[in-house]
Amino acid sequence: MKRLAFALSMLWMFAASASAQSMPTTISADDGGVQLKGPNAAEEDTEEKRGVYEKKVGGIVWLEATVGPSRFDATRFRTLDIVPPEAQALIPSVVVSGPEFGAALRFRTGSSTIGFRFKRADYQPFDLTSVGLDLGFLVRAVPFVHPSIRVGFNYYTTTGGLVIPGFENLLVGVKSHGGGATIGAGLRIPVVRWVSIAMDFDYSIIGLVFRGTETLSGTGATVTAGTAGTAIAGTFALTVHLGG
Numbered sequence: 001m002k003r004l005a006f007a008l009s010m011l012w013m014f015a016a017s018a019s020a021q022s023m024p025t026t027i028s029a030d031d032g033g034v035q036l037k038g039p040n041a042a043e044e045d046t047e048e049k050r051g052v053y054e055k056k057v058g059g060i061v062w063l064e065a066t067v068g069p070s071r072f073d074a075t076r077f078r079t080l081d082i083v084p085p086e087a088q089a090l091i092p093s094v095v096v097s098g099p100e101f102g103a104a105l106r107f108r109t110g111s112s113t114i115g116f117r118f119k120r121a122d123y124q125p126f127d128l129t130s131v132g133l134d135l136g137f138l139v140r141a142v143p144f145v146h147p148s149i150r151v152g153f154n155y156y157t158t159t160g161g162l163v164i165p166g167f168e169n170l171l172v173g174v175k176s177h178g179g180g181a182t183i184g185a186g187l188r189i190p191v192v193r194w195v196s197i198a199m200d201f202d203y204s205i206i207g208l209v210f211r212g213t214e215t216l217s218g219t220g221a222t223v224t225a226g227t228a229g230t231a232i233a234g235t236f237a238l239t240v241h242l243g244g
Contacts, residue, residue: 055143057190059241062106062113068235070100070121072128072206074163076229094164096123100233104134108244111138117152121233125161128206128231130154130180138188145187148198152182156206163208164227171212171223178226180206186235198237205230 074094099122106115113136121128132154139147158176186200207228214223 055190056140057138057146057188057196057239057241058108058244059194060108060243062104062108062115062239062241064104064106064237064239066100066102066104066119066235066237068100068233069097070123070231070233071095071097072121072123072229072231074206074208074229075227077227092165094227094229096126098123100235102235104237106134106136108138108241111140112136113138117154119154121231125165126158126163127160128156128158130156132182145189148186148188148200150182150184150186150200150202152184152202152204154180154182154204156180156208158208163210164225171210171214174210174212176208176210178206178208180204184235188239194241196239196241198235198239200235200237202233202235203230204233 072095074096075092100119101122102117102119104115104117106113113134115134117130117132117134119130132152134150134152136148136150156178162171162174163176182202182204184200184202186198188196188198190196205228207226209224209226211222211224213220
């Protein structure tokens, strides 16, 4: 009889131990009824909440494509010293507009980004190409729609026709290049964890220097002239976020 009682006691202890291990660690009740949560429920809930959508943009490497309208007043500052005084009166007002396409490679640390940006604006009768350093700051504390500002320092060059018309028959072999700075502001909207879109407005100051060989005197002398102006652009950006 003692052996039977000992065996039943041991069986009850094993059953109680197994039941304790299989019991959920949390029991809660609400309007929906009684809910049982196991020890891994917290990890599952965290992953489910994270999902594919996050209210803040992330990633360490940003790959970006941009497109939008652009307007360039090439003769906004015609009285700069780089323009010969005797030629200033001959320079017509040049204001052109056209589509602008671009791409950027940016690296994010915290709310700041740094990278390189390429842009090409298709004007008539010339195209304006720029490449430069891009610095940005993003207000990630604001969810869903992040305000942002950017500063850029760029190298510029032109292809196609002359920026200043009317000199086509006076100069040959013309090459133009220059530099400038851009400041921009906009809004960035996260779509899913690895994709965001942005809308920006940019204002740029651009200086260009032209060098060519004059054809009037027959001496083949090199002529240098220049102009400086401002450009404005509205940009729509699609960005892919990698890493992090």
